[in-house]
Amino acid sequence: MQRRRFVDIKSTTATLGRNQSGAVIRLDRAEGIVITLPTARAGLWYDFLVKTSVTSNAYEVAAAGTTKVGGALVNSKDNTASKSFLGDGSSDVKVSMNGTTTGGRVGTYFRAFCDGTIWHIVGDNASSSTEATPFSS
């Protein structure tokens, strides 16, 4: 039987290691967390799951160094039409979720893949109010 490893993060900041590739990273701090991805390397991947909705500051998932972030996140509000946001892979360097418009609420689940050059982010981002992009330069 194959199981996924879970890594709970409750600290203000965290830097993921290559040896955590394949894990489900659970974000569990209402006051926000800044997570730094490891240096880009083809094949690294992480799933992110919000365990506790962020209520102040933000949940941030940031590329290291000069690496960029691309991809798509669907900001999903309960029982409401969804809105998509695209990361451009050329200027965006992080996903930042503020607990309302840019997501980061319970229900958020997305994957980050690295192709060796950029990080590709794909998944759902539970949000509220008027959705705004979680991708940030």
Next chain:
Amino acid sequence: MDNRIRVKTLTANTTLGKNDSGSLFVLKNDDGVKVTLPTKGRGLFYDFVVGTSVTASDKYEIETQTADKIRGVLVNSKDDTASKSFVATSSDEIDMNGSTTGGLIGTGFRLVCDNDGIWNVFGLNGSSGTETTPFA
């Protein structure tokens, strides 16, 4: 030890092998690429992301073998815009033209083959313009 997945960059037309199952394929040619899936096989799965947006006059194409079909949902995602979903019940291919049918950076989806030889797809498809189905 790293738990990394295999990453393969596709810049030219390619037929995937069963031994490629589990890999992440990066579509990276603005002139388009045609990817042919292998003959059905229970449990085979492939992930795709777009590394270079295809230009509007070309397309990224994922096609099945003649006897196989694609079923599932892709959400055509435009930046800062309401999403539109498209459903396939018995399609032969996914065609992304770099605008209405997707294929822009942001695209990421998985194809998984089931017991019945159906390729089940789910994911997001970065698009622009007036969204149109990527299934054909």
